Amino acid sequence: MDKSAKLTEILIAICALILIGGALSLARSVFAPVAFALFIIGIVWPFQKRLQSSLPTAMAVAISVVGTAAVILAFGSLIAWAFSRVVRSVISDATRLQGIYAQTADWLETHGIVLAGLWAEHFNIPWLLRLLPELTSRFNSTATFLFVVLIYVILGLLEVDDVARKLAAGDARAFGHLLLAGSARTAAKLRRFMLVRTLMSLMTGALVWAFVAAMGLDLALEWGVIAFVLNYIPVIGPLIATIFPTLFAMAQFASWQIALIVFVCLNLIQFLVGSYLEPRVSGNALSMSPFIVLFAVFFWTFLWGIAGAFIGVPIVIAILTICEQHPSSRWVADLLGAPGDRTDETRAPLGRNRT
Incomplete structure (x- = not known):
């Protein structure tokens, strides 16, 4: 293949990716619930299968x-x-917070930074009146989103066995076996991902609660719960869970030194759990390039908002796992996935269920 033909293929692939991204963004109300439903089905299916062995399918579902x-x-x-x-x-x-803000604004103005105009422009009564309906609309859209996801989950759990039989017995049997093997392996990885993420989130929340309580910061339990919940969103979640208590500490103690201590210690907790303990618990099976993790969070957040932030990394895990199943795409998983040589299990023959 000459260079011009290869360049043409690359340009076509880039255009296709752009079109797919645009379609995913424009049709987010269609694709986002389906992606979430598939994610839930992959996690729930083993439990569902055990129930079906002793109960009718409808009752198990x-x-x-x-x-x-x-x-x-x-x-x-x-x-x-x-x-x-x-x-x-x-x-x-x-x-009291308004008084602290006024003191901070005065101090910043002496250093050439004016906050009063910004505050008056963006945080005023009309802004609050516009914010309340927007929050109500977000709540309603979230409830609708979750309802649609549950409908897809119900239908999907009812059809998992039928779809598996059709893929195994269809005319494109080789592709069916490849897709079945990739789906089974993806589901196993997603279950492990959620288990590890839940354990690490519980540990993060407990450590944040203990530290904040020891510092005497108000709402210690609430900050622990927020750290636990936001830890499910890689990169962005831990950052938010660190900044909020820091600002609250600055307001409560009126001391930037204490706020700095809170900020540093919370970041140490996040680093200890997220960058040291979690990779050792999850192993290479779930590891990805840090650049890809960050890109996945921002890319899917841009496409689907908060829903994309939660599910962005699982989607990338699924894509990389499917790419592992065929020699022509395995280089993608090798490039973006776990560092180092892959195990013999990863190199197992196509069509074999390796979960």
Whole structure:
């Protein structure tokens, strides 16, 4: 193949990726619930399969869906409880916070930084009046999104066995076996990803709670819960979980030295758990280039908002796992996936279920 033909193929591939990205963004209300549903099905399916061995399929699906809805509701309730407590604390202490803001603004003005104009321009009564309807709209759209996801989960759990049989017995049997092997391996990786992420999030939340309580910062339990929840969003979540308590410490203690101590220690906790313990617990099976993790979070957040932030890394895990299944695309997984040589298991023959 000459250079011009190869360059043409590369340009076509780039154009195709741009078109796919545009389609995913424009049709986010269609693709995002499907992606979330597939993610949930991959995690719930082993439990569903065990239930089907002793119960009718409809009853097993009902139990799986009710359990999934309960977990989502509990997770959402934790988020709402923690953030609402923080917001109520800020509102109840608004007078003192306004005084701290005025002192900070005066100090910054002496150094050539003017905040008063920015505050008056962006944080005023009309802005608050516009914010409340927007928050209500976001809540309604989130509830609708989760309802659609649950519908897809119900339909998907009912059809997993039928789809697997059709792929194994269809005319394109080789492709079917490849897709089945990739799907099974992807589901196993996603279950491991969620298990590791949950354990590390619990550890992060507990350490943040213990440290914040030892420092005497108010709402210690709430900050621990926020750190636990936001740790499910790589990169962005831990950053937010660090900045919020730091600002709160600065407001409560009126001391930038204490705020700096809180900021440094919280970052040490995030680094210890996220960069030291988590890679050793998850192993190479879930490791990716840090650049790819960061790109995945920002790219899918840009396409799908908060939903993309949560599911961006699992989507990349699925893509890399599928790429491992065929020699023509395995270089993508080798380039972007785990560092070092892959094990013999990863190089297993195509079509073999390696979970």
